[in-house]
Amino acid sequence: DAGITQSPRHKVTETGTPVTLRCHQTENHRYMYWYRQDPGHGLRLIHYSYGVKDTDKGEVSDGYSVSRSKTEDFLLTLESATSSQTSVYFCAISDLQGIGSNQPQHFGDGTRLSIL
C-alpha cells in the first residue's frame, strides 16, 4: 500500500470555524490531490498540486485553499466552514504525470468532516 496518511480521520466542528486537513505521503510522488466524496456525486476534485508551492483549482474549489510547502505534505484549509462542506475528504497521490495520463492514483483512507 502507498504510504499516505490523512489526519485527522474524523472531525466535528461548527459553522464559521477554520479547519485544516493534512495529507502526508512517504512515496515522494510529485502529484497530490484533494477530493470530496458525497453520495450520488462520486469523487470531485477540489485542488491539486504538481510540485512544491505549485497548486491549481479543481472542479469544486470555492471555499477551500491548499498549501504545499514540502513534497510530502499537502494541506487543505476551509477558511470558514459551512454545513455544505460536510463530507468525506480524500487525499490522493500519483507518480509521473497524473493529470491526463494513465497513472493510477493512490488514495488515503479519508477524513470524515461534519460541520454543525
Place this chain on the structure above:
Amino acid sequence: TQLLEQSPQFLSIQEGENLTVYCNSSSVFSSLQWYRQEPGEGPVLLVTVVTGGEVKKLKRLTFQFGDARKDSSLHITAAQPGDTGLYLCAGVGYGQNFVFGPGTRLSVLP
C-alpha cells in the same frame, strides 16, 4: 464538463451469481480506470483500460473499454462476498483531470 454515469446505482446478489456494471459518458476519454472502495477506506485501483475495444481480465473480473472510448463495463463471474464494495470508474480526459462516476454499490450475500 465531462460526466460519467454508472449503473446500476445499487446491486444486491447471491454468492455465485454473475453481474455486469456499466460506466457511460457522452465524452471521449484517453483511458478509463476502475477502482473498488470498501467502507472506511480509500478507493483502490483495479485496472486501467487504454485502447478502444480493449478487454482485460483480472481473475473473475472482466473489464471492457468501448470502441468509441466513451463507455466501459465490468463483469464479475461467480461473485463472492469479498467482492462487496463500491465500484468507481474514472475517466482520464485528454490533458484534463480524472473524472469519477458516482459508483455502483455491490453487495454479495453468502
